[in-house]
Amino acid sequence: MLAPRLAGAQAAQQSLKCTCRAAYTTRAALARPGPISLTSSPLPRFDAPSARPTPRSFARSYSARTTPTDPIVVEGKTYPRDAFSNVTPTILSKLPRRLHLSPSHPIGILRTLIESHFASFKHLNSLSPIVTVQQNFDDLGFPADHPGRALTDSYYLNQTHMLRTHTSAHEVESFRSGLEQFLLTADVYRRDEIDRSHYPVFHQMEGCSVFDPSTGAIERLEKENAEMRAALKAANIVIEDETGEETATNPYQAEHDPRVARMIAEHLKNNLNGLVLKLFGGRASQGGEPLRVRWIEATFPWTAPSYEVEVMFNGKWLEILGCGVVRQTALERSGVGHKQGWAFGLGLERIAMVLFSIPDIRLFWSEDARFLSQFREGEISTFKPYSKYPECYKDITFWVPTKEEGVKEWHENDFMELVRDEGGDLVESVQLIDEFTHPKTGRKSRCYRLNYRSMDRSLSNEEVNRIQDRVIERVTGEMGVEVR
């Protein structure tokens, strides 16, 4: 074992801090860069020859896998496949789960709790996860070269349609339909590494509040701000706000009267500080100490100024949401350029992991009664691990392909996806444990450790070997690597 394993929520929290699930800030973005039908047969698989493929046979097999002509059928709709199509049957099988709609599931319990904080807002919970690239990126002003758009980071049905990567994908259409205050909860999808705090499907809540300033809304805002300010002052909370008022790096929008912009930003902050207090204040782990919250400058293409919020929990800062004052360009695109307001997006898994002490993100997807029966509607309770089954790890070492013609460029997320596709939730984590470049040939070698562990039962060595063999077979056949 390379890294010491930490128990329970402590482990969850440690790894959570270093993840950037609210990944669309410029800060974070810079750091990262078949018909598949639920009812019909899955993508045909390439059967690797027993010998290592030559570049030519690899190129053939690769194109056989990536350019099937049959369309993708999901939720009764048909999407013609093209070079962008990269969703897998494993991912599509998650669509019907709708964990956030389950009232006694931690994700559903948390949703309801947050909804009660925004009781007067319209609550939307059943929008389809399939959106257009326009909705997910273009409408929000994402630049053409934003890393989030990459095939290695997002799931595409084809060039025009994808699985939403964040709930902000629905902002513009919601504004366009005339909604002014809404809270939208949904499953979102991103390609990523495999460990106890990353899963390709997770849940976000988007909260938006916009208003027409000519309708007396400014006075309402002012009044609400005064009330929330007084309530926060009386509460056991310390708010560290280094973003203060307008700054050179996080300016108000030129279109805005600074007095109104300040008021909107304060309204956003007051609402969210209140929410954080509701979720984390008074938890036993604070031991009577005041809750600490901090506000940090951020950058999102459709908000200005923009912020991120972190909460101190069990001695660690936990990043929980991104937010900001909605850019007028986004409101204009929605046909409501006369309105102004704010938006936030928060990730539910991170918060649920610490509040319910859930040590592994895969548990949310468990259908085991020993997990599901522990939770009650409306209650935040501490998860009691029912058992920890033994871990079994297998290493795989290979030469990464060089940029040969016909061979797709190597990307770690493609490897992660392949492992998920074969091992599903039996894979606890995939860690890069060794890497070197051959001094003469310049070829790169990588060694990954695949940790297998079921949440619900013991795995046999044979079962793990079968999965590992399939991984080796496919990684050789489909990714052009040479296993050492």
Ligand code: PHE
């Ligand atoms: N959608 C953003 C993310 O997932 C969060 C966000 C929502 C930021 C709304 C600003 C406004 O990173």
